[in-house]
Each structure stands twice: as structure tokens, then as C-alpha cells.
Amino acid sequence: MPHTHPETELHNPQSTKPPLDPHLKALENEAIHIFREVAAEFERPVMLYSIGKDSSVLLHLARKAFYPGRIPFPLLHVDTGWKFREMIAFRDEMVEKYDLDLVAHTNPRGAAENVTPFTHGSALYTDIMKTEALRQALDAGQYDAAFGGARRDEEASRAKERIYSFRTPDHRWDPRNQRPELWNVYNGMIRKGESVRAFPLSNWTEVDIWRYIQAEEIPIVPLYFAKKRPIVERDGMMILAEDPRLELLPGETKREEVIRFRTLGCFPLTGAIRSNATTLDDIISELETATVSERQGRAIDRDQAGSMEKKKREGYF
Amino acid sequence: MTAPALANAALDETAVALPSQEPARVARDSRPLRLITCGSVDDGKSTLIGRLLWDTKAVKEDQAASLQRDSKGKQNDLGLPDFALLLDGLQAEREQGITIDVAYRYFSTDKRSFIVADTPGHEQYTRNMATGASTADLAVLLVDARVGLLEQTRRHATIATLMGIKQFVLAVNKIDLTNYDRSRFEQISHEFKELALSLGVRQVTAIPVSALKGENVVYDGRASMPWYEGPTLIEVLELATTRSAQTVGFRLPVQRVSRPGESFRGYQGTVAGGSVKPGDSVVILPSGMVANVTKIVTFDLVRNAAVAGDAITLVLDRQVDVSRGDVIATIDSQPMTGLAFDAQLVALQAEGIQPGKRYWLKSGSRRQRVQVQPISQLDLKSGKWNHADELPMNAIGKVHLAFDEQAIFDAYEQNRTTGAFILIDPDTNNTVAGGMISAKRAAIGGIHTEDSRVILSLPADLADQLMATEIFAGRREDAEIRRVTAARAIEIIDVIDE
Ligand SMILES: Nc1nc2c(ncn2[C@@H]2O[C@H](COP(=O)(O)OP(=O)(O)OP(=O)(O)O)[C@@H](O)[C@H]2O)c(=O)[nH]1
Numbered sequence: 119m120p121h122t123h124p125e126t127e128l129h130n131p132q133s134t135k136p137p138l139d140p141h142l143k144a145l146e147n148e149a150i151h152i153f154r155e156v157a158a159e160f161e162r163p164v165m166l167y168s169i170g171k172d173s174s175v176l177l178h179l180a181r182k183a184f185y186p187g188r189i190p191f192p193l194l195h196v197d198t199g200w201k202f203r204e205m206i207a208f209r210d211e212m213v214e215k216y217d218l219d220l221v222a223h224t225n226p227r228g229a230a231e232n233v234t235p236f237t238h239g240s241a242l243y244t245d246i247m248k249t250e251a252l253r254q255a256l257d258a259g260q261y262d263a264a265f266g267g268a269r270r271d272e273e274a275s276r277a278k279e280r281i282y283s284f285r286t287p288d289h290r291w292d293p294r295n296q297r298p299e300l301w302n303v304y305n306g307m308i309r310k311g312e313s314v315r316a317f318p319l320s321n322w323t324e325v326d327i328w329r330y331i332q333a334e335e336i337p338i339v340p341l342y343f344a345k346k347r348p349i350v351e352r353d354g355m356m357i358l359a360e361d362p363r364l365e366l367l368p369g370e371t372k373r374e375e376v377i378r379f380r381t382l383g384c385f386p387l388t389g390a391i392r393s394n395a396t397t398l399d400d401i402i403s404e405l406e407t408a409t410v411s412e413r414q415g416r417a418i419d420r421d422q423a424g425s426m427e428k429k430k431r432e433g434y435f
Numbered sequence: 436m437t438a439p440a441l442a443n444a445a446l447d448e449t450a451v452a453l454p455s456q457e458p459a460r461v462a463r464d465s466r467p468l469r470l471i472t473c474g475s476v477d478d479g480k481s482t483l484i485g486r487l488l489w490d491t492k493a494v495k496e497d498q499a500a501s502l503q504r505d506s507k508g509k510q511n512d513l514g515l516p517d518f519a520l521l522l523d524g525l526q527a528e529r530e531q532g533i534t535i536d537v538a539y540r541y542f543s544t545d546k547r548s549f550i551v552a553d554t555p556g557h558e559q560y561t562r563n564m565a566t567g568a569s570t571a572d573l574a575v576l577l578v579d580a581r582v583g584l585l586e587q588t589r590r591h592a593t594i595a596t597l598m599g600i601k602q603f604v605l606a607v608n609k610i611d612l613t614n615y616d617r618s619r620f621e622q623i624s625h626e627f628k629e630l631a632l633s634l635g636v637r638q639v640t641a642i643p644v645s646a647l648k649g650e651n652v653v654y655d656g657r658a659s660m661p662w663y664e665g666p667t668l669i670e671v672l673e674l675a676t677t678r679s680a681q682t683v684g685f686r687l688p689v690q691r692v693s694r695p696g697e698s699f700r701g702y703q704g705t706v707a708g709g710s711v712k713p714g715d716s717v718v719i720l721p722s723g724m725v726a727n728v729t730k731i732v733t734f735d736l737v738r739n740a741a742v743a744g745d746a747i748t749l750v751l752d753r754q755v756d757v758s759r760g761d762v763i764a765t766i767d768s769q770p771m772t773g774l775a776f777d778a779q780l781v782a783l784q785a786e787g788i789q790p791g792k793r794y795w796l797k798s799g800s801r802r803q804r805v806q807v808q809p810i811s812q813l814d815l816k817s818g819k820w821n822h823a824d825e826l827p828m829n830a831i832g833k834v835h836l837a838f839d840e841q842a843i844f845d846a847y848e849q850n851r852t853t854g855a856f857i858l859i860d861p862d863t864n865n866t867v868a869g870g871m872i873s874a875k876r877a878a879i880g881g882i883h884t885e886d887s888r889v890i891l892s893l894p895a896d897l898a899d900q901l902m903a904t905e906i907f908a909g910r911r912e913d914a915e916i917r918r919v920t921a922a923r924a925i926e927i928i929d930v931i932d933e
């Protein structure tokens with residue numbers, strides 16, 4: 119393991135929280151089990167950290183899994199250069215606060231060629247700045263296992279994915295030929311160059327994530343809470359208009375709205391929702407009566423039917 | 436959930452309208468019930484789960500809109516959407532109109548939450564059905580009312596039972612296509628109950644359903660089937676029990692050793708049975724060393740007890756040699772350790788299971804080499820075990836396992852974690868079988884097998900004592916005890932020793 123660990127205080131002072139309900143406890147136990155199993159079986163694991171709510175939960179679970187030790191692997195952030203500013207600030211704060219090893223990677227080719235969501239379209243931009251960038255970073259780190267925060271309830275092709283999801287040396291997923299995965303006995307045997315994506319949150323739903331964030335008091339990016347923010351309407355989405363690189367198109371105007379985000383990604387591709395939810399309680403009750411799914415706000419999923427499966431086969435997370 | 440008064444009259448309309456805006460609140464006070472749908476190709480498994488999701492309001496507006504869009508052209512006679520498309524999310528599945536791999540979905544009613552695995556009916560993808568079955572508490576077995584039980588229905592029922600599922604719902608589906616024929620329903624239920632009995636399953640609820648029209652799924656089908664007075668599917672699911680951590684004693688398969696500093700050494704793993712508290716004496720297997728528990732460490736607090744399912748870090752009172760793959764267990768009732776075991780398994784890949792080939796076996800966090808000797812294969816039609824030297828894909832077989840190093844197991848009946856294993860082919864690294872331990876094979880003493888029945892030749896007094904035990908009472912089919920004199924018993928041992 120790459121680190122030598124400082125001795126840690128055994129009694130965690132923040133233990134005044136009430137115990138988790140059995141449903142969340144079962145999900146937490148399962149996730150911790152997966153973290154430990156991967157950390158023990160693979161030589162070079164890494165955790166994909168996208169700064170969103172699922173990543174925040176993932177990070178919290180990783181800290182729990184290895185306590186009182188440090189997290190025995192680095193975190194990888196694929197930085198497209200177009201994340202919300204508050205996300206980057208939050209990321210740096212977490213690294214500092216929890217003493218994390220963070221690797222941030224931006225696709226140098228994309229950066230040099232000035233690939234942006236505005237100039238290249240969302241599909242090509244995502245290909246280069248996310249999919250290709252991720253592959254570069256995984257290859258460079260020679261990681262043989264990568265944790266991700268994907269949940270099966272997010273999307274129909276995700277619902278089919280194993281907890282240990284096997285990838286070929288060129289990072290491809292073959293959904294027609296997944297290894298059987300029985301009980302909680304995971305098969306981590308791979309050849310050199312092959313790898314596994316491991317998904318500790320597979321069985322969590324969006325509501326579980328929020329209830330866990332609440333129960334465990336997990337810090338999250340403030341963009342999840344409603345506030346009056348500048349926006350511009352584009353392609354039927356409300357886009358945050360605070361980055362100077364966002365140029366208004368003819369006919370577009372900036373205005374202020376009380377909004378929040380249900381998922382976070384690249385700001386030009388992520389739609390806000392109108393909401394007054396300023397607390398976790400508000401968010402949870404909003405979700406419990408929500409009539410649309412969380413994927414609704416993401417431009418990249420709407421590009422074409424079966425788009426997520428296609429992206430995953432090509433090596434997108 | 437009971438149906439609103441006019442549910443059935445309004446059924447076709449509600450089915451195509453967008454889901455109404457009152458998703459059920461998530462139940463919080465219990466673990467979710469894990470269930471699978473299984474049965475033969477095209478019996479309507481995915482449609483049933485799709486309908487269940489729809490009627491419990493788990494389908495959001497945007498998903499409903501895509502469903503309507505994707506159903507265009509595939510519309511059935513009734514003009515209803517193709518609910519299976521909510522589950523069959525892979526492109527290949529949509530193109531072929533079949534399920535290839537298991538899909539996991541989540542939904543809840545105001546009573547509890549559910550994790551459902553929709554498994555494929557195609558024989559070719561039995562491995563994916565086994566994947567779903569391994570963790571399930573309950574199986575919904577579908578049968579097409581027009582067709583009745585098929586070999587694949589029997590295969591799925593058998594695999595589900597082998598994997599420890601004790602609660603079954605028999606959904607006699609497409610009942611709408613039989614004109615709601617009561618006698619057909621009763622005939623199929625009867626036939627299945629006989630099969631269930633032969634498999635040792637006692638808890639079966641048979642329900643006539645139309646997955647497509649949503650009758651007896653969430654809303655009752657009284658309007659079309661006044662003769663059926665039993666529960667709807669959701670009512671049965673709400674009352675089903677989750678699998679308890681049935682077990683013989685405390686078990687902690689060690690996943691990793693945590694050594695963050697000079698003075699801390701903890702053993703991390705998930706409790707696989709029983710419970711533990713500070714002060715307990717434990718044994719470390721396979722070494723057999725003994726120690727006492729001093730602390731149970733978790734992130735939140737130092738706990739005063741941990742139970743099955745808890746992911747913990749255990750601290751012991753002395754320096755003992757413990758590594759990944761070891762099992763820390765209660766001293767009073769230890770798991771079996773040995774070099775030879777009997778097991779049942781399902782062969783999951785095209786190569787089948789080859790006699791004498793050395794596989795990797797993984798159980799808990801322990802991985803070791805094993806040689807597998809097939810003994811017999813289950814004939815699904817007759818329910819008989821026939822002699823077999825190798826096991827082809829999808830076969831259910833009994834095998835002998837022979838290890839180079841000590842293996843540690845409980846019987847699967849007693850512990851669904853420490854009694855389960857997978858086999859990995861070292862040539863392909865693929866998972867080729869899922870297996871369940873039945874018993875340890877004694878390598879010494881007057882023991883030999885005839886077919887797969889163990890014969891124990893023991894001194895009369897010992898034989899009597901053993902025969903009086905409860906363990907033996909439950910295993911009379913597997914073993915026979917013969918009374919011999921002490922002198923004869925020694926002779927037998929001498930022969931074996933040579
Ligand atoms: N009339 C009628 N048709 C049904 C019913 N249930 C399912 N079907 C139809 O039967 C066909 C097969 O349904 P699926 O749900 O895909 O079957 P399946 O069991 O999931 O099939 P595999 O997963 O491939 O084994 C579809 O065309 C359904 O519309 C029913 O209750 N009544």
C-alpha cells in the first residue's frame with residue numbers, strides 16, 4: 119500500500135449521531151465491504167471523484183471503510199475545465215480537510231485544441247474531455263481497479279451492470295458477456311492491462327443518497343441547495359451564467375432565478391431546476407414527490423437512445 | 436395496496452396515462468426485500484416487473500415518455516406500452532425483445548422497499564439468473580398460463596431452491612389469454628406445488644395474473660377473475676420475510692489487516708454470522724490459534740457488539756498471525772476445516788466443469804486451488820440424480836472438492852455466506868460455477884461412500900449416540916451409520932491407513 123499511516127485517535131468525537139436505520143445501514147455495510155475487498159485484491163486501485171453528491175457519499179464511505187487508517191488509494195478527478203467554479207473550490211477544500219491524495223487530469227490534446235462544449239458540441243466534447251481524458255488518466259496511473267459512484271437506478275443500462283464491472287485493456291465494457299456475480303463473492307482476477315470498475319453504490323437510489331447525506335452530515339457542494347442565481351435559458355435548460363467564458367447568443371438574456379441542481383457536471387451541459395429547497399429536508403421531500411428522473415437535467419444522456427450504454431462500451435465511466 | 440374502487444374499469448386508461456404524482460414514501464424501518472423473477476423465455480418476467488414499477492409509481496414522467504416513444508410499433512393488441520422496455524435496457528435486448536442480463540431495480544410501497552432482479556429466461560443465460568438468485572429472499576416464478584411448466588421453469592425453481600430461497604410466488608401469467616380460465620390456473624398451481632414439494636419448498640402462493648394488463652399485480656383482478664379471492668402480488672411481497680442471518684455462530688472472514696501505526700492492528704471484514712462483543716474468545720482458522728476480542732472499532736464509535744452484516748474492524752488481545760482469507764470464529768461452534776468437501780453447484784459457462792481440472796475457489800475473502808470431481812447431475816425432468824463424470828453448461832451437479840490447503844466452510848444450509856463459493860477458471864479468469872457446501876468429507880476413519888451416500892462404520896455405542904443427534908436426523912439420506920465392534924473399527928482404519 120502506498121502510504122504510511124499516522125496513528126489515529128480511536129474514539130471518533132463526532133459519534134453523537136443517532137444510529138442509521140436498517141435500510142441505510144445495510145447499504146453502508148455493503149459499500150464498505152466492496153471498498154475493502156477491492157483494496158485488498160488489486161494492486162493499484164483509484165477512486166473516481168467527480169465532486170457530486172454520489173462522490174461525496176463515496177468518499178465518506180471510503181473514510182469509514184479504512185478507518186482508523188487513511189484511504190489507501192488516490193482520488194482521480196477528470197477535470198474538463200468546464201466544471202462549476204464552486205465544485206473546484208469544494209474539491210480543494212475536501213482534499214485539505216481530509217488529507218486526500220488527489221490526482222486531477224485534463225486531456226492535454228483537448229486543452230491544446232481548445233475543445234469546448236460550445237465549439238464542438240456536447241457529444242464530441244464529452245468524448246474528448248471526459249471519455250478520452252479518463253482513459254488517459256487510468257492508463258497513466260496503471261490503475262487496475264477504479265471505484266465509481268454509479269448507481270443502478272440512474273439509467274436502464276446501469277441497472278444491468280455488475281458491482282465488479284470488467285474492462286478490457288482498452289477500457290471497453292461488454293454488456294453481453296458479464297461475469298456472473300453471485301452472493302457477495304467478487305471475482306477480481308484479471309490479466310495485465312485489464313481492469314475492473316467497482317461500484318460500491320450500485321444498490322443505492324437517489325433518495326438513499328440524500329437520506330444518508332443527512333444522517334451522516336456529509337458535506338456537499340452548495341449548488342445542490344436553492345438560491346437566487348444568474349441563469350440563461352438554452353436548449354430548454356437553465357444554465358448557470360456566472361462564468362465569464364459563457365457568451366450569450368443573440369436573443370439570450372441573463373436573469374436571476376431561485377434554482378438548484380439535482381446533478382452536477384460541466385456547467386454548460388447541466389440544467390438547473392426551479393426549487394425552493396434550501397435544506398436537506400426540503401430536498402428529500404422534493405424528491406419524494408418528484409415527477410421526473412434526475413437524468414433529465416443532463417444534456418449528454420439525451421443525445422441518443424441507448425447513449426449511456428454506448429458511452430460505457432467505449433470507456434466512459 | 437388495495438385497489439381504488441373503479442380500478443379495473445379504468446385500468447386501460449390508467450395504464451397509458453402518465454403515472455400519477457404520488458410516489459410512495461420510502462420505508463425505513465426494515466431492510467429491503469430482495470426478490471427475483473424467473474421462469475422460461477417470454478413468460479412475461481420483465482413485463483411483470485415493469486408493471487410493478489409502473490403501478491407503484493416508480494416510473495418518472497420522462498421515463499414514461501421514453502417508454503411510450505420506444506413502444507411505438509411494438510404495441511400489443513391492447514394498445515398498452517411494452518412494459519418490458521423499462522427493464523430491458525441493453526440495445527441487444529431491445530433489438531431481440533429478450534432479456535440477456537439481470538437488471539436490478541428499486542421500488543417501494545408505503546409498507547416497505549424492494550430490490551428486484553429481473554432475470555433472463557433463456558437457457559443460454561442461466562448464469563445471469565443464478566446471479567440474481569444468489570442474493571434473493573423470494574422468487575416470483577412465472578408460467579405462461581397457455582403453456583404450463585417447462586423444463587426451464589423446473590431449472591429455475593431448482594436453482595432458486597439450491598441457493599436457499601424458501602419463499603415462492605407462482606405467477607400464472609397471461610391469464611387474460613386463456614379467457615381467465617380458472618381450471619387452467621388450478622391445474623398449473625397443482626403441478627407446481629408438487630414440484631415445490633419435491634424440492635422441499637413449503638411456502639408457495641399461486642396467483643393468476645396478467646402482467647400486461649396489471650391484474651393481481653398491484654391492483655386486484657376481481658372484475659375479470661371473480662373466482663380468485665387470494666392476495667395480489669404486491670400484498671404477498673409486502674408480507675414476505677427477509678432472510679435472517681441464520682447461522683451457527685460468530686464468523687468474520689478477514690478481508691484486510693489494518694495497521695495504520697505501530698500500536699494498532701485490526702482485522703477488517705463483514706460479520707458473516709452470529710455476533711461478537713469485547714471479551715469474547717475467538718479462534719483464528721485455519722491456524723487454530725485462540726485470542727480474546729478487545730475492541731470492535733468502527734468510524735463512528737467503539738462499539739460494544741457487532742452482529743451479522745456489520746462491516747467492522749476487530750482488535751484482539753494478543754499478537755497472533757492473522758491474514759486475509761482467515762476466518763475468525765467463535766470457539767464453541769467452529770466452521771468445518773478440512774481438505775475435502777461435498778458440494779452442489781451450477782455450471783455457468785460453455786466449457787462446463789471438467790473433472791480433475793484445477794480451479795480457483797473463492798469463498799468469502801479466501802481464494803485457493805481446488806480440484807473438482809463431478810459425481811452426479813440432476814435430471815430436471817425426473818428429479819433424479821444421475822451419475823456424471825463432467826458437468827455441461829447449466830447443469831446442476833453434486834461434486835467432491837479436494838484442496839491442497841485447509842479450507843474453511845459451514846454448510847450452506849447453515850450459513851449462506853461461509854457456505855457459498857464460486858469457481859474461477861485459471862485459463863480465462865471467468866467465473867464458471869456457483870457452489871454451495873453440503874458437508875465435509877472425512878478423510879479418516881471407517882468412512883467410505885457408495886454413490887453419494889456416506890457410510891460410517893463405528894463402534895456400537897458411538898454409533899448409537901451419533902444416530903440420536905439432531906444433525907444426523909436431518910441427514911439420513913446422506914449418511915448411514917453401521918454398528919461394528921471396536922476391533923472391527925480399528926481394522927477398517929488400519930486398511931485406510933495403508
Ligand atoms: N396478453 C399478455 N401478454 C403478456 C403478458 N405478460 C407478458 N406479455 C407479453 O409477452 C411477451 C414477452 O414478455 P417479456 O416480459 O419480455 O417476457 P420475459 O419473461 O421477460 O422474457 P425473457 O426475459 O426474454 O425470458 C411480450 O410481448 C409481452 O407483452 C400478459 O399478462 N398478457
Ligand SMILES: [Mg+2]
Pocket residue numbers: 480481482519533534553554555556
Ligand atoms: Mg425479460
